[in-house]
Amino acid sequence: MRYLDPKNDLTFKKVFGTHPHLLRSFLNALLPLPEGEWIESLEYLSPEMVPPVPLLKHSIVDVRCRDNKGRQFIVEMQLLWTDSFKSRVLFNASKAYVQQLDKGKEYRGLHPVYALSLVNEVFEKELPAFYHHYQIVHTQYPERTLEGLQFIFVELPKFRAQHIRDKKLQVLWLRYLTEIEDNSETVSPDLLEVDELREAVGYLQESGFTKDELFSYDKYWDSVSTEKTLLSDAEQKGREEGFEEGRLEEKRVLAQKLLSKGFTTAEIADMTGLTKQALETLLR
Template sequence: MHYLDPKNDLTFKRIFGEHPHLCKSFLNSVLPLEPDALIEELEYLSPELVPEIPVLKRTIVDVRCRDQKGRQFIVEMQMHWTESFKNRVVFNASKAYVKQLDNAREYKLLQPVYALSLVNENFEPKLTDYYHHYKIVNISQPERQIEGLQFIFIELPKFKAANLQEKRLQVLWLKFLTEIEDGANNIPPELLEEAHIKEAVHILESGSYSKAQLEHYDQYWDSIRSERSLFLDAEERGRVEGEHTGFVKGE
């Protein structure tokens, strides 16, 4: 049996965008939610149009949903990282928060928005932590905060389950995302011991996809490689132009 990579556009959206009970299990395991504030039910929301990042247009896979309390969750798989992603994430979450006023006439009725970004590259090379949680806090008294927006970034390449003493379910879901690669034949046995993750693993079986779907799967990887190459080329051109400008000014 061959398995597909869960980070691909096709598989990620099938698992977390079509199975609310799997998405709920995943979010409850990785989000900083208090035990008495866990997600009980989820409904999916239509994706909103957001500004595309130049060059890297297909590197983001997202799922949007809302729970029984009205809290919104934006889940993004980011295959490549640029600093502009941070601005996009803030814009996206803020837009989701503000759009609640279409239905709520009072500000006090607005519910929190959680933006979860799963990043397939390291973007904080000087930090050893893979989990980054941001919220609006009082600088001198961090325990005092303004409710509304929270941002969670997870650097997948830094995740090493063997070195962690985290929550078991969080570890298993992150192992699911990081240790199953395209064409894998074997699945870590501990993933099959948890019912929801075992179900997600079965969804990755290549035999359950049509020829057209597998072509879409391959096309996504091709687009990732092409856009990554374009990004590196643009980055190199910027570096060369910068050096040339500096040389001219020096002259």
């Protein structure tokens, strides 16, 4: 028996985007919900967050839902990290928060929005923790908070590297996401001991997907590989451009020093390897 990777767009939405009881278990395990404030029931909302102003960015999240208390939850699986991802998460959550308020309604009718981002890359390299919880707090008295928006980022590679083996539900769900990979043929017995996890594992069996779904599954991985290559190329180009800018800055500083000591432009050009025209442009 072979399994598909739950981090793929197709499988992630199949498991968490169509089975609210599995999503409820997942969110209760992963989110920093106050004691006694567990999610009891969920209804799915459109993941397509159409802005009221056509010029604003049109954004789509993986799963968006609302619970019985009116709280909204946005869940995204992010395979590639970019510096702008946090801004996009903040934008989506803020938009979900303000769109609750219709004309004439009071602000106290607004309900909290939780944004859960599962990131398959390490972006906080200096921090050992894999779980990052952000909320609006008083800088002098951090126990004082403003309710409304909360952001949770989980670095999956850090979790995987720690080899956590306890059987807390949070750990088991994260193991589900990190241990089952494309074409896995076995699943840890630990993941089969909990009803929700066992059901979620079953939805990853390759035999349960149509040919068209498997084609979409492979196509998604191809798009991820292409995007990763483009990002890598852009980073390399940026490093090269940065190196070249650094060299030009060094030559500019040297040229200014030589100029102050009375050297002519022609002499400086000869010593720095720059053309007379390039030197004049650099010294403007």
